Structures are given as C-alpha cells and as structure tokens.
Amino acid sequence: MILADGITLLCSDLQVDPQDIVMVVVSWHMKASTMCEYSKEEFFTGLKALGIDSLEKFLERIPFMRSELKDEQKFREIYNFAFGWAKEKGQKSLALDTAIGMWQLLFAEMQWPLVDHWCQFLQARHKKAISEDTWSQLLEFARTIDSALSNYDAEGSWSYLIDEFVEYLNENGIIQDGDSSHSTQKL
Missing domain, CATH: 1.10.238.10 (EF-hand)
Structure with a gap:
C-alpha cells in the first residue's frame, strides 16, 4: 500500500x-x-x-x-468517482466537511458561482453527512440551473436539500426573483 x-x-x-x-x-x-x-x-x-x-x-x-x-463527460465521471473515493470505508454517506472540501475543489474547476453559498447553507442548516443522491443531483443542478435560478422549477424532481437551498438563497436575499446579474458557466 x-x-x-x-x-x-x-x-x-x-x-x-x-x-x-x-x-x-x-x-x-x-x-x-x-x-x-x-x-x-x-x-x-x-x-x-x-x-x-x-x-x-x-x-x-x-x-x-x-x-x-474540461471535458464534460470526464468531469462528470471524476465528480461521481470522488464521492466513493472520499467517503470513509464502510460508510454510505460522505462526511459534511469532506463533501464541502471536495465541492470547493471540484466546483472551482467548473466555476459554479453558487458553491460558496451552498457550503454556507449546509454548515448553517444541514450539518449532516451527504447522501450519494444529493451528491449526484448537485452536479446536475449546477450544470443546468443558471445562477440567478431563472430556470429553476420548484415542482421539479430535485432533492429536498436542493429545494431548501433555493429557499435559503431567496430568504437571504442572495438571489431575488428576476435577478440575472449572476452568470454561470455550463459544462
């Protein structure tokens, strides 16, 4: 070894x-x-x-x-690999601190402008380990939903945690309805 x-x-x-x-x-x-x-x-x-x-x-x-x-498919594979690789042996979920560190590393590469808000939200409201489902859905959310959330559908099939994140952004005035001052790079 x-x-x-x-x-x-x-x-x-x-x-x-x-x-x-x-x-x-x-x-x-x-x-x-x-x-x-x-x-x-x-x-x-x-x-x-x-x-x-x-x-x-x-x-x-x-x-x-x-x-x-920089390759969208390879980034997705590396992102998905990172979940299993970073979690503790025998655990089904990823420790919150580890998940936050991995997201900051991976999303810095993808340049997702909401990553710091996501991490702050988790530390303030979630404080629990991250499931593989949430891990996977967050990449899809970051890839498909613009940073102003103008194309976010509250009736969509996002995990409860992502829905709560959107509420957190709105409650804290980070994103306002119709705010298009943020931009995001799509992979």
Whole structure:
C-alpha cells in the first residue's frame, strides 16, 4: 500500500500540492478505492493505463490529466468517482466537511458561482453527512440551473436539500426573483 506519507512524497516528486485537483484525476485513473492511499495493483494498473513508466512521463502527463477536467463527460465521471473515493470505508454517506472540501475543489474547476453559498447553507442548516443522491443531483443542478435560478422549477424532481437551498438563497436575499446579474458557466 502507498499511504498518505507515500502520496505526499509522490506529490513532491510531481511538483503538485497534495490538495491539487489533479490528484483527484490521478486517483480516478488509478481507480483508487480510498482517498490518501493506493494499493500496489491500483497504482501499477493506473500507471500502465496512462502509459507511464518513469517520473518524467508522469510529469509530462500532468497537463493532460488537468485538461481532462474540461471535458464534460470526464468531469462528470471524476465528480461521481470522488464521492466513493472520499467517503470513509464502510460508510454510505460522505462526511459534511469532506463533501464541502471536495465541492470547493471540484466546483472551482467548473466555476459554479453558487458553491460558496451552498457550503454556507449546509454548515448553517444541514450539518449532516451527504447522501450519494444529493451528491449526484448537485452536479446536475449546477450544470443546468443558471445562477440567478431563472430556470429553476420548484415542482421539479430535485432533492429536498436542493429545494431548501433555493429557499435559503431567496430568504437571504442572495438571489431575488428576476435577478440575472449572476452568470454561470455550463459544462
């Protein structure tokens, strides 16, 4: 097993911060089952799939892996992978603090303008672990609903938590009806 200390050394060799989003992409390629660790099989299978057999080749592949986040389908796969990878072994839900950290990392890449409000809302009102359903639906919400919520349908099939988030935005004057001063990048 390569554990947190080994991954920190790998990051040092790759000249990337261990909390850089590219390490999520690396772990996705490794098909890693748990954050901060790689089994020998995960590591070597991932390297082989990426065509990496030296540190130099690994360094050369970093820009490619970073660019994969710009591909809508790959971003979705990486996003969905992150839920299972980041949750504690044996848990069905993702700890709130971990989910918030992952959302801030992933949505910074996607440039979803409501991510900070979402995280504040969860800390103020939810304070519980995040289900896989909520995790998945949030990506769809961020991709399809503009940041002014002008195309949000309260009768839609969003999870209760997303509906409560929209209410929170309206109650706190973050979004007003007809507010189009916010823009969002769609993937």
